[in-house]
Amino acid sequence: MRAVWTLAIKDLRLLVRDRVSLFWVLAFPLLLALFFGSMFGGDEGERAAMKVVAFDESGGAAQAFLARLGESDAIEIDTAPSLQEARDRVRRGERVAFVHVRPDFSDGSFAMFGRPADARAPVALGVDPARTAERGLLQGLVTQALFSGMTESLGDPSRMLDQTRKVRAQLADAPELAPQRRRSLETLMDALDQVSRSNDPSEPASEDAGGAVPMGEALVESVPVDRDRSGKPRSPYEVTFPSSIVWGLMGCATAFATTLVRERRAGTMFRLRVSPLSLAHVLAGKGLACMLAGLGASAVLLAIGVIALGVRVVDPLLLGLSLVAASACFCGLMMVMSVLGRTESAVAGGSWVVMMPLAMIGGGMIPLIAMPPWLLTASNASPFKWAIFAIEGAVWRDLTLAEVLPSLLVLLAIAVGLFALGVTILRRREG
Amino acid sequence: MAILGGAMLEARDLRKSFGELRAVDGVSFDIERAESFGLLGPNGAGKSTTISMLVGALLPDSGTVRLDGDRSPSAPATRREIGVAPQDLAIYEELSAEENLAFFGRIYGLRGRRLAERVSWGLELAGLSGRRKDRAETFSGGMKRRLNLACAAVHEPRLLLCDEPTVGVDPQSRNHIFESIEALRADGCTLLYTTHYMEEAERLCERVAIMDHGRILALGSVPELIAEHGGAATVEVELAEAPPSTAVLPGPLDGLTLRVQTEDPLPAVESLGGQGLAIKRLRIDRPDLERVFLNLTGRSLRD
Ligand SMILES: Nc1ncnc2c1ncn2[C@@H]1O[C@H](COP(=O)(O)OP(=O)(O)OP(=O)(O)O)[C@@H](O)[C@H]1O
Ligand SMILES: [Mg+2]
Numbered sequence: 221m222r223a224v225w226t227l228a229i230k231d232l233r234l235l236v237r238d239r240v241s242l243f244w245v246l247a248f249p250l251l252l253a254l255f256f257g258s259m260f261g262g263d264e265g266e267r268a269a270m271k272v273v274a275f276d277e278s279g280g281a282a283q284a285f286l287a288r289l290g291e292s293d294a295i296e297i298d299t300a301p302s303l304q305e306a307r308d309r310v311r312r313g314e315r316v317a318f319v320h321v322r323p324d325f326s327d328g329s330f331a332m333f334g335r336p337a338d339a340r341a342p343v344a345l346g347v348d349p350a351r352t353a354e355r356g357l358l359q360g361l362v363t364q365a366l367f368s369g370m371t372e373s374l375g376d377p378s379r380m381l382d383q384t385r386k387v388r389a390q391l392a393d394a395p396e397l398a399p400q401r402r403r404s405l406e407t408l409m410d411a412l413d414q415v416s417r418s419n420d421p422s423e424p425a426s427e428d429a430g431g432a433v434p435m436g437e438a439l440v441e442s443v444p445v446d447r448d449r450s451g452k453p454r455s456p457y458e459v460t461f462p463s464s465i466v467w468g469l470m471g472c473a474t475a476f477a478t479t480l481v482r483e484r485r486a487g488t489m490f491r492l493r494v495s496p497l498s499l500a501h502v503l504a505g506k507g508l509a510c511m512l513a514g515l516g517a518s519a520v521l522l523a524i525g526v527i528a529l530g531v532r533v534v535d536p537l538l539l540g541l542s543l544v545a546a547s548a549c550f551c552g553l554m555m556v557m558s559v560l561g562r563t564e565s566a567v568a569g570g571s572w573v574v575m576m577p578l579a580m581i582g583g584g585m586i587p588l589i590a591m592p593p594w595l596l597t598a599s600n601a602s603p604f605k606w607a608i609f610a611i612e613g614a615v616w617r618d619l620t621l622a623e624v625l626p627s628l629l630v631l632l633a634i635a636v637g638l639f640a641l642g643v644t645i646l647r648r649r650e651g
Numbered sequence: 652m653a654i655l656g657g658a659m660l661e662a663r664d665l666r667k668s669f670g671e672l673r674a675v676d677g678v679s680f681d682i683e684r685a686e687s688f689g690l691l692g693p694n695g696a697g698k699s700t701t702i703s704m705l706v707g708a709l710l711p712d713s714g715t716v717r718l719d720g721d722r723s724p725s726a727p728a729t730r731r732e733i734g735v736a737p738q739d740l741a742i743y744e745e746l747s748a749e750e751n752l753a754f755f756g757r758i759y760g761l762r763g764r765r766l767a768e769r770v771s772w773g774l775e776l777a778g779l780s781g782r783r784k785d786r787a788e789t790f791s792g793g794m795k796r797r798l799n800l801a802c803a804a805v806h807e808p809r810l811l812l813c814d815e816p817t818v819g820v821d822p823q824s825r826n827h828i829f830e831s832i833e834a835l836r837a838d839g840c841t842l843l844y845t846t847h848y849m850e851e852a853e854r855l856c857e858r859v860a861i862m863d864h865g866r867i868l869a870l871g872s873v874p875e876l877i878a879e880h881g882g883a884a885t886v887e888v889e890l891a892e893a894p895p896s897t898a899v900l901p902g903p904l905d906g907l908t909l910r911v912q913t914e915d916p917l918p919a920v921e922s923l924g925g926q927g928l929a930i931k932r933l934r935i936d937r938p939d940l941e942r943v944f945l946n947l948t949g950r951s952l953r954d
Contacts, residue, residue: 226757230743237745237786487741491802494706494735495758496727 223497227505228512235475235513244471245517250524253457253464256587257529260456269296270316270354275306278325278342285343289319289365294357307346316351317358320344380416384409453616454532459587461525462611465543466604467584468517469550474571476510477557478564480646485564499650503643506558507551514547531615538621539614545628546607548635553603555642559649578602588612606630657720659684659810659841665704665714667697674700676865678714682810687842689856691849691940693952697865698845699738702814705843706735718810731759734808736800738815738845744788748779748798751787752805759806773801776831778824793824800828804835811835812843817851829854847952849940861944868947873940880946881938883912886919891929899926907931 235241272295276282290297297319300306306318325342345362347355387409391402453459483489492502522539525531533539553574560570579585581595582604591599599605610627613619658681667675675697682688690698703709705716707724722729742751752773756766774780777797779790787795800816813832817825832855836842844855852859853873860870869876888909894900901919902911913919916935923930944952 223758226754230746230754233750234743234745486744487737487739488743490708490737490739491735491741491755492758494708494730494733495755496730496760497758498727 223501224504224508227492227497227502228509231476231479231506231509232513232516234479235472235509238475241471241475245468245475245513246471246520248471249464249467249517249521252467253460253521253525257455257457257460260459269294270358271314272297272317272319272358273300273306273309273315274298274319274321275300275303276321277303277323278321279323282321282325282343285325285365285369286319286321288368289362292361292365295361310346310348313348313350315348316354317345317347319362320346377416380412384412384416453589455530457525457529458531458616459589459612461521461529461531462608462615463584463587463604465518465521465611466546466582466607467579468521469514469546469607470553470575470579470584470604472510472513472517472547473550473554473557474568474575476506476513476551476554477560477571478567480506480558481562481564481567484562493650499647500643503555503646507555507639510551510554511544511547514550515543518543518547533615534618535614538619538624539611541621541628542607542610542614542624545631545635546610549603549607549631549638552635552638552642555646556638557642559642559645578604581605583608603631603634606634658682659686659719660705660843661715661717662701662705663715663717665701665716666712667700667704667709668712673865675704675711678862678865678867680860680867680870682841682843685836685839685841686858687836687844687856689852689859690843690845690862691847691852691859691944691952692845692862693847693950696847696862698862699814700865701862702735702737702812702843702845706730706733706812731806732809734803734806734811736803736811736813736816738818740795740799742787742795742798742802745786747784747786748774748777748790749783751798751802755802756805761806769805769807773805776804776834777801778827793820796820797824797828797831800831804840808840810841810843814845815847816844817846817848849944849952852940859940861940861947863944863948869943876940876943877938880943882942882946883914884916884938885936886911886913886916886923887934887936888920888923888928888930889932891931894926894928 235245272289274286274289274297276286276299286297286299289295300309300318303318303320306315306320309315310318320343322340322342322344324340343362343366345358347358387405391397391405391409397405480489483492489502493499522531522533526533557571557574558567560574561567579602581598582602583591583599584604586595588596588599588605588608606627609617610624610631613624613627660682662681663679665675665678666673678697678701680688690696690701692698700709704711704714705724707716707730716724718724718729719732724730724733743754746754749770752770753766756769756773761769771780774783777794777800779794779798779801782790782794787798790798796816796819800813803813804811811832816828816832820828829851832842832844836855842855844851846852856873858870858872859876860867861876862868869880871879888911890907890909893907894904900909901913901922902909909923911919911923916937920933920935941952944950
């Protein structure tokens with residue numbers, strides 16, 4: 221055991237002095253955690269607002285709509301003197317999108333109900349094609365601003381009745397409208413009229429109306445978000461750090477996989493083989509070093525996450541167990557990768573070929589919580605998934621030991637299986 | 652280790668082929684306790700392959716190795732008594748001189764004060780006491796070679812195998828290595844030394860096996876080998892003027908140069924002087940191991 225310890229300490233010392241390995245073990249995972257963590261955006265308020273330019277042809281009818289749009293934290297809005305100018309600002313990348321309010325816009329937008337089917341929408345949205353990620357959000361925000369116009373009208377009976385009257389007039393003016401559509405619109409207007417009357421304090425309330433609530437408020441209730449509620453990541457860093465820890469373990473495994481061939485090339489393997497140590501000692505030393513390095517790297521990454529970025533650990537004991545199992549699992553992978561080639565570059569290349577797909581399907585790149593169901597099923601084949609799940613279980617999922625146990629057992633089974641496989645191949649090779 | 656009779660190391664009919672190539676082809680020899688034994692041969696003779704089999708790093712195709720009586724070279728207790736300085740440097744470049752020595756000391760079971768003592772001894776041996784904290788990667792080739800040797804001897808082995816410990820080493824470092832090895836010898840360490848420099852074999856080895864193409868061609872002490880395979884000494888005399896016609900020359904004359912092959916060169920020179928010849932220059936070439944090798948193989952040790 222002492223000899224194994226001596227070997228492990230030597231390997232750890234070599235690792236610490238090898239800048240390239242250190243990069244993969246610590247710096248790269250940390251960069252990943254920080255990069256993805258900041259990309260998914262921490263607090264809403266911290267995210268830079270999207271700059272949007274508006275061109276308004278409604279002659280003032282859209283003022284309330286544009287003001288509502290600008291109220292959103294996510295949007296910063298200004299106006300352009302012409303449609304061409306608005307479009308150019310987006311083309312030049314100065315704005316994310318332009319909002320074109322067309323002349324036929326009328327707030328509340330009930331007018332749209334009576335519009336002929338081929339009429340243009342009252343509002344056009346042009347989004348920079350490079351900003352696909354924001355397109356959906358922008359469309360949502362614009363629609364929301366339009367709708368809250370409507371809900372405001374719903375809450376104001378006189379405006380509402382006025383709107384429905386306008387729509388009825390338009391319906392009468394549109395003989396080309398299909399009878400079925402006409403009927404359904406008329407039914408809708410009837411219903412809206414009734415809602416408005418029931419809200420109107422000047423009209424006698426029907427018996428069951430009870431205390432009328434303004435529509436807009438009834439639709440969405442705002443509740444305080446309990447930030448410490450367990451079972452949910454409190455910040456994106458709680459999602460990115462567990463996976464970055466697993467990247468660190470992977471860095472360790474790749475680094476140690478190459479040390480066996482490196483020792484053979486440097487001739488130190490020869491010395492070890494003619495010493496009183498057995499091959500078992502040598503391999504156990506490698507395994508122990510890999511495991512300790514993995515735990516050390518995890519501890520460093522986690523400490524940075526906890527101290528600098530407010531990552532919580534809901535169950536430190538479970539986290540310890542998870543990290544031990546995950547490190548062991550990657551030790552097993554290391555053993556198998558170390559026999560992938562006879563030169564350092566062959567082993568390093570082979571390791572990446574093995575690791576990358578495992579990382580990709582196992583949540584190393586797309587977080588498990590963001591995975592589509594089919595990928596989540598596929599991820600079961602990757603030790604990455606089990607390791608991340610076990611670590612997340614202790615970091616934010618707040619799982620019990622019983623819930624994490626299957627993952628731990630899978631990790632340990634992979635560890636034992638792969639380690640044995642690697643050792644068998646090495647034994648045969650070294651003679 | 653039990654003090655048994657018999658050789659420290661016994662190699663019997665070792666054979667090893669790599670594919671078609673017979674790297675070692677029936678090698679047998681004994682090394683006595685506290686003896687220094689040399690394997691002298693050109694590149695590719697099979698010296699390193701033999702060493703690998705002797706220490707159990709390579710499995711022979713056939714043949715046996717026994718150490719210190721009848722122990723196998725792969726038993727841990729036997730290995731503790733052996734030190735190997737491989738031909739290819741085998742040190743950790745990223746560790747300092749001191750850390751390398753301490754690591755190899757530890758894996759041979761040294762601890763605490765004993766370890767510290769041996770590490771200083773090794774640094775002294777390697778002439779690296781002043782650079783103990785420097786990483787091996789910052790050392791010159793000769794310094795690394797010396798460290799390579801010190802790492803092999805740090806655990807005080809009773810049998811030390813040095814595989815060409817002086818390649819690429821300047822004369823001063825080479826001398827330092829010789830002195831170190833002689834110091835180890837003085838402490839009773841048994842030595843196996845491979846080289847293709849005959850001067851090294853002559854200086855360090857009591858007995859030498861001459862090896863070529865995987866076989867031992869001759870084995871014995873240096874004087875024995877020379878007496879047996881070296882042939883006669885050559886006396887070469889350059890005369891100042893043509894010899895008088897009455898002179899009886901002991902050999903053929905080529906211009907003014909006379910060459911005489913003789914087992915015993917001094918009487919031959921005396922008799923030439925007695926004939927009143929005017930000698931301008933005199934050279935006696937005694938046979939050496941180089942000559943032995945030439946006579947045995949028809950080639951010189953190094954091309
Ligand atoms: N692992 C190997 N695979 C194939 N051939 C080998 C191997 N090791 C040695 N050989 C061959 O065996 C022969 C003997 O090699 P060896 O290294 O024992 O020679 P050597 O006497 O030590 O030479 P040198 O003085 O150059 O070190 C050589 O022809 C070499 O090519
Ligand atoms: Mg050699």
